[in-house]
Amino acid sequence: MSRLSELLACSERPVVTAEFPSIDGGGLEELEKAADELRPFVDAVNATDNPSAHAHASNTSVAIGMMQFGLEPIMQVVCRDKNRIAMQADVIGASLFGVENVACLTGDDVTAGDEPEARRVFDLDSTQLIKVASGLAEGHYLSGRAIKQPPALFVGAVENPFAPPLDYRVLRALKKAEAGARFLQLQIGYYPERLEAFVRGCVEAGLTSTTALIPTVVLTKSAKALSFMDKSVPGISIPADMIARVAGAGDKDAIAEESYQLTLELSRHALSLPGVSGIHLTDFRHDGSLERLVRDLGIGPAFDPMATVAGTTTG
């Protein structure tokens, strides 16, 4: 049982997960530095899989490395770069080292990256991958070939409540839950009313009795960063008045503060929704704002007297 799954099962407090920065070089010291920054404030951390279709140190290597430095990984697996054989091998391989949390994603298209000429794979889609990964934990590969000592896996996925077709997103989340997703980290979003409708729909459909919902917020420090996400990141749209509010805050410091306040508001709103089990943090600031945010929200291991440091098991 991963620590994340235990925390979600006992649901005594909201969990805090975060995105691990991309690693390209610098050896394990680079990884350790990033792990040290996050460790006191988060329960588990996502090891990304070539985010935005840019090559980086692989999901498996970073997930395994994170464990060496006391962080519990959530290994993302995207369908863009590998076929079904390779993806199963990655999950099974990482599980040898104790990686249990797996998040199954479709993946941004190759055209979102710096090598748009690459071949896209998509041999499985994310929902199929959820079912295949769940099968590994049940003791068989997709082919049916038995795994004598199956790995303990905690399989989840991502859903985007903010992108069209909005009315269909709850059904898609349900499909993922039925395929075996036990947690859904939600895409970055700046429409609180859409999040609210989605979460309500999931609760009414009974999804939250099997599957934890974890919305995502982003720490930014400029209106430019918001505009960039709005224009360039697939599936993210930000209302113009929100960008204007941050842009019109005043000087650079005032803008950074207004950006923070916006993130804090969105976080508070997300955590106030019945059916939400925690929050996922993406930090583009790297100026201590992540710590400030969990302090202001009063959540995470730093505010849980019963908690041990993330990633250390309690037996």
Place this chain on the structure above:
Amino acid sequence: MPKLLPLIEHAVKKPVWDCRMCGQCVLHSTGMTCPMTCPKTLRNGPCGGVREDGNCEVKPEMRCVWVKAEQRSHSPANPHHWEEEFNDLRPPVDNRLQGTSSWVNLVTKRDRRTPAGWQGLSREQHSAVPGASMVEVDEVASLPIGFHS
């Protein structure tokens, strides 16, 4: 005839649905919108990258295949059970069927054959299921190489 069928099927379905001859047609359950025309060939719904205007992440000028499919799945012109089947979990594509006639595969039930693990079984259990190996049609009728787009 088996060699001709894929040609005929392609000639009919290409102009209407931009058919990619995956050989395991699910059009009726996807609002008569071919999921293989999605640049990511997703068969279980839209990705998270759909643009605010409902267009495709990869091809901004194109309507998202799944936005279209979802709308069309509610069409009163279709039989009612097609709408329900929209939410079915569709299995991974069998890449061996690429270029073959889905009509033939439908009749022989070849298009419904999935790996044992997809049904939650190990292989030993799978072969114990009555009829599991009833249809073993691996000799599928293929289009000539280079025919399909």
